[in-house]
Amino acid sequence: MNTPRARAMLFMGRRSHQSHAPHKHSPPAVANDLVISTVDENSGIAMLTMNRPPANSLSLEMNEALCYSLKTVEANPKIQSVILSSTNPKIFSAGLDITELVAPDNDRLPRFWNSLQQVYIDLYGSRLATVAAIQGHAPAAGCFLAMSCDYRVMSEGDTNNDIKKKHVPTIGLNETQLGIAAPPWMGQLLVRTIGFRQAELALALGTLFPPEQALSIGLVDDIVPHQQVESGDHKLVDLLPSQIKDQAQNSLLQKAYTQAQIYAKIPPQARVASKMVTREEHIFRMIAKRDEDTQHFCGFVTQKAVQKNLTAYVEALKNKSAKK
Numbered sequence: 623m624n625t626p627r628a629r630a631m632l633f634m635g636r637r638s639h640q641s642h643a644p645h646k647h648s649p650p651a652v653a654n655d656l657v658i659s660t661v662d663e664n665s666g667i668a669m670l671t672m673n674r675p676p677a678n679s680l681s682l683e684m685n686e687a688l689c690y691s692l693k694t695v696e697a698n699p700k701i702q703s704v705i706l707s708s709t710n711p712k713i714f715s716a717g718l719d720i721t722e723l724v725a726p727d728n729d730r731l732p733r734f735w736n737s738l739q740q741v742y743i744d745l746y747g748s749r750l751a752t753v754a755a756i757q758g759h760a761p762a763a764g765c766f767l768a769m770s771c772d773y774r775v776m777s778e779g780d781t782n783n784d785i786k787k788k789h790v791p792t793i794g795l796n797e798t799q800l801g802i803a804a805p806p807w808m809g810q811l812l813v814r815t816i817g818f819r820q821a822e823l824a825l826a827l828g829t830l831f832p833p834e835q836a837l838s839i840g841l842v843d844d845i846v847p848h849q850q851v852e853s854g855d856h857k858l859v860d861l862l863p864s865q866i867k868d869q870a871q872n873s874l875l876q877k878a879y880t881q882a883q884i885y886a887k888i889p890p891q892a893r894v895a896s897k898m899v900t901r902e903e904h905i906f907r908m909i910a911k912r913d914e915d916t917q918h919f920c921g922f923v924t925q926k927a928v929q930k931n932l933t934a935y936v937e938a939l940k941n942k943s944a945k946k
């Protein structure tokens with residue numbers, strides 16, 4: 623697997639293991655509206671907008687839709703950059719769909735975990751330049767999605783004096799707060815992003831960082847004030863479906879688009895080769911341990927004590943939501 627050819631194929635948008643179809647790790651060809659895809663061949667920029675109400679949490683189907691949409695965009699040679707965003711103005715992604723973890727089905731649970739592993743392989747190893755536009759909360763696997771991109775722009779949120787309107791998004795791997803631990807490859811992504819000591823602290827405490835702190839430790843690359851701009855000065859916004867067009871007219875997407883343009887102007891072969899330098903070893907190490915990782919995950923999640931914590935957590939989430 624870890625040959626020069628396999629490595630090159632990984633980063634050119636083709637997976638070496640997909641030549642041996644059917645393979646248990648290959649995402650099925652699904653097409654649905656869980657991820658809205660907008661493509662602008664003139665600029666070479668596409669946008670994938672996560673659209674799984676209420677919280678863009680990652681179910682098996684959502685993971686498959688993410689991989690499918692990304693692969694479809696990657697197959698278009700005119701596209702060089704992709705922006706990952708959300709239809710929900712307050713939530714980028716709430717992480718794993720916790721209901722997948724509670725009283726899980728024995729057959730579905732490993733398929734669910736495989737689909738998440740595939741998101742990591744496809745997104746972190748994409749030939750495209752990937753920019754996360756983080757408009758709202760990004761806990762746990764939501765943070766993982768953002769960290770799998772090449773660049774992260776986060777909204778400062780609405781710091782309106784009116785407490786009811788106030789909204790400050792947070793980002794981080796908060797798994798320990800749920801009584802679970804991020805898998806090694808996800809935890810290592812945090813180490814790679816913010817450095818060893820900061821990651822060690824953040825992982826143990828399950829810290830969720832508000833935008834300014836996230837910027838100061840390097841978890842995001844840029845933050846932008848929450849504001850509407852008069853009109854989009856780029857073609858991509860014009861192409862967006864009406865359901866997200868309004869919220870696209872904001873400073874966050876403008877910034878993400880500018881960054882996507884910067885990437886799109888770099889000679890692609892050189893950009894992809896430089897990405898391989900920093901990422902291929904990490905990806906291949908994970909692929910080598912993929913089945914072991916799945917077994918570990920299934921064994922861990924189905925433990926009685928873990929199930930108890932997760933059940934209580936889901937209950938608390940539902941109660942909180944019901945009180946609104």
Ligand SMILES: CC/C=C\C/C=C\C/C=C\C/C=C/C(=O)SCCNC(=O)CCNC(=O)[C@H](O)C(C)(C)COP(=O)(O)OP(=O)(O)OC[C@H]1O[C@@H](n2cnc3c(N)ncnc32)[C@H](O)[C@@H]1OP(=O)(O)O
Pocket residue numbers: 676677679712713715716717718719720721759761762763764796797800802803804805806808918919920922923939940942943944
């Ligand atoms: C060695 C390792 C081995 C094994 C590893 C074991 C496990 C795997 C470990 C790590 C991988 C990653 C794990 C995860 O991602 S776990 C998920 C973590 N996510 C969270 O903790 C976030 C939970 N959600 C929230 O805190 C809030 O919802 C949020 C701040 C995102 C938004 O708050 P807001 O007030 O705007 O909305 P809510 O009213 O709370 O929610 C609206 C609605 O959405 C539902 N919801 C929210 N989050 C989730 C979720 N993650 N999964 C499923 N459903 C979710 C919530 O229940 C509400 O629904 P409803 O009641 O129907 O209105």
